[in-house]
Amino acid sequence: MDLRRYGLLAFVVVMAAVPFLPVPDYWITKLNYVGLFGLVALGLVLLTGIGGLTSFGQAAFAGLGAYASAYLAVKVGLSPWIGLLAGLAITLAVAVVLGWVTLRMSGHYLPLATIAWSLSLFYTMGNLEALGKYDGLLGVPAIELFGISLQEERRIYLLIWAVAIAAAIAVTRLLDSRPGRIMRALNANRGGGSTMPEAMGASAFRHKMLIFVIAALLAAVSGWLFAHMQRSVNPSPFGIKFGIEYLFMAVLGGAGHVWGAFTGAALVKLAEDQLQTWLPALLGTSGSYEIIVFGVVLVLVLKFAPEGLWPSIERLLPRRRARAVDTTATLPARDKPAAGSTLLEVKSVRRTFGGLVAVNGVAFNIQAGQIFGLIGPNGAGKSTTFNLISGVLPLSGGEVWLRGERVDGLPSREIARRGLSRTFQHVKLVPDMTVLENVALGTYLRTRSGTAAAMLRLDRAEEARAFAEAARQLQRVGLGEQMHELAGNLALGPQRLVEIARALASDPALLLLDEPAAGLRHREKQALAEVLRQLKGEGLSLLLVEHDMDFVMNLTDRILVMEFGTPLLEGTPEEIQASEKVRAAYLGTEH
Numbered sequence: 001m002d003l004r005r006y007g008l009l010a011f012v013v014v015m016a017a018v019p020f021l022p023v024p025d026y027w028i029t030k031l032n033y034v035g036l037f038g039l040v041a042l043g044l045v046l047l048t049g050i051g052g053l054t055s056f057g058q059a060a061f062a063g064l065g066a067y068a069s070a071y072l073a074v075k076v077g078l079s080p081w082i083g084l085l086a087g088l089a090i091t092l093a094v095a096v097v098l099g100w101v102t103l104r105m106s107g108h109y110l111p112l113a114t115i116a117w118s119l120s121l122f123y124t125m126g127n128l129e130a131l132g133k134y135d136g137l138l139g140v141p142a143i144e145l146f147g148i149s150l151q152e153e154r155r156i157y158l159l160i161w162a163v164a165i166a167a168a169i170a171v172t173r174l175l176d177s178r179p180g181r182i183m184r185a186l187n188a189n190r191g192g193g194s195t196m197p198e199a200m201g202a203s204a205f206r207h208k209m210l211i212f213v214i215a216a217l218l219a220a221v222s223g224w225l226f227a228h229m230q231r232s233v234n235p236s237p238f239g240i241k242f243g244i245e246y247l248f249m250a251v252l253g254g255a256g257h258v259w260g261a262f263t264g265a266a267l268v269k270l271a272e273d274q275l276q277t278w279l280p281a282l283l284g285t286s287g288s289y290e291i292i293v294f295g296v297v298l299v300l301v302l303k304f305a306p307e308g309l310w311p312s313i314e315r316l317l318p319r320r321r322a323r324a325v326d327t328t329a330t331l332p333a334r335d336k337p338a339a340g341s342t343l344l345e346v347k348s349v350r351r352t353f354g355g356l357v358a359v360n361g362v363a364f365n366i367q368a369g370q371i372f373g374l375i376g377p378n379g380a381g382k383s384t385t386f387n388l389i390s391g392v393l394p395l396s397g398g399e400v401w402l403r404g405e406r407v408d409g410l411p412s413r414e415i416a417r418r419g420l421s422r423t424f425q426h427v428k429l430v431p432d433m434t435v436l437e438n439v440a441l442g443t444y445l446r447t448r449s450g451t452a453a454a455m456l457r458l459d460r461a462e463e464a465r466a467f468a469e470a471a472r473q474l475q476r477v478g479l480g481e482q483m484h485e486l487a488g489n490l491a492l493g494p495q496r497l498v499e500i501a502r503a504l505a506s507d508p509a510l511l512l513l514d515e516p517a518a519g520l521r522h523r524e525k526q527a528l529a530e531v532l533r534q535l536k537g538e539g540l541s542l543l544l545v546e547h548d549m550d551f552v553m554n555l556t557d558r559i560l561v562m563e564f565g566t567p568l569l570e571g572t573p574e575e576i577q578a579s580e581k582v583r584a585a586y587l588g589t590e591h
């Protein structure tokens, strides 16, 4: 067994033993709060650290879980367990609606929107007669489990920590899964975004929504436990102040790490109590001075330990063992076009940016088994053409057909689903995932496991096949030795090869490479050319968009030269090489 697992087991045993030991009640109460706050912060780890989405509104979701159950228990007399289901259902509905509206917002609009809904939910709770206005609801019953009342702190402790640990394990498993890899690729703050996941065939919006909903549900469960532990609810713990504090916990503990949530919750809860006692004593007046200290600490953490404190703790733990890969497992192959059939038809495509015509009248066909080169000097419109074909940019005119089906106007994930796979001019790998995990992203369309299967570990057989495929593709491009390294540690040349392996892992009908040689050193270029030559030998169909004319000459069957957004000449490499017009275009002289 992985040494890490012993660590987790030891933690579980210690936490389970605590209420049976002569630990003072004071500490049991503290630990209860750490568990409850950690659950909300865990949602923020997913949202902020993994997905790059900032939310100040998680306390409001906790409020939904708390109030739903408290209301049903106090006013209708229903069991807290029914209250839990109702709270989860309401939170799910609200999160889907809010997510639908806000997750498409970019930049600072999302955090601002979360503040807005947090405030509106707070005032709704505080002003509804049925919810007891700002006094809230009193006399909320304790949770009963197997006929045992969890009224005592030491009993509800066990439920809180069972839920907290189960949630942490479920989220850890999720992050190491098919949907989890897509989630980890979304974070724009870490160089991710929507383009790469979409090119793998995944809906970025759907995965953001999943993250958002899971985070909201975790907060709702925390709120439910809180309401039945406190035996009362009122709006104050669900306001914006707590929304900010939860975010602070996640950032302090380590927003990118599951256990960072609990580290942050423990630190903030313990520090808050201490500061609340001795700061007023020190200053001679009462007030919430701890907020100022937290603000200063947050700035210092962001400056000196932007990853939070968990990574420093993690360094003391045993290293995670490298994933074992059984290379005999296989994924189903996708159907391939017949050799010689027309794969891609680009019909007079056009794209304008305002008044600038970036691409105009570009047309060419690619047959199955062919290596087609699209070349031209800087600014000729190659990357724009590439983006028009792969669905990243909408066309201003013309048509694109893939395997006899019109694909322009489709989102890039739909084009990927039809057999087109791509790499990026500016490499888009997830730096803190291993090379193998990055390549496994490419198997997204050949696998099926979803979030629930991942959390329950029902996806292991399929994951083994996905990783076997990823390992095979890495061996195919000559990177078998580096598969367990973090992708961010590789040089640009190997990173480009990882992208090719990732694209190959989708078993594409057509592979599009966007300036694969750009920025590479001579040796790296040679290694890349060798891999492409080998792929050509294996009968793969390739569109190579390249600035470097020499690089494509020995590799391609046909070449289209572009200049100023228009096609200049199409022909065999020999014809292109012999052309005066092409030479002049490259040298920038008139012709």
Ligand SMILES: Nc1ncnc2c1ncn2[C@@H]1O[C@H](COP(=O)(O)OP(=O)(O)OP(=O)(O)O)[C@@H](O)[C@H]1O
Residues within 6 Å of the ligand: 353, 356, 357, 358, 376, 377, 378, 379, 380, 381, 382, 383, 384, 385, 547
């Ligand atoms: N998003 C955009 N908005 C405005 N203009 C753009 C945009 N993308 C590209 N262009 C312009 O379109 C033209 C073609 O650019 P494109 O990047 O397609 O050329 P390229 O041949 O790929 O060049 P390079 O080799 O430098 O990447 C350039 O004049 C560029 O400035």
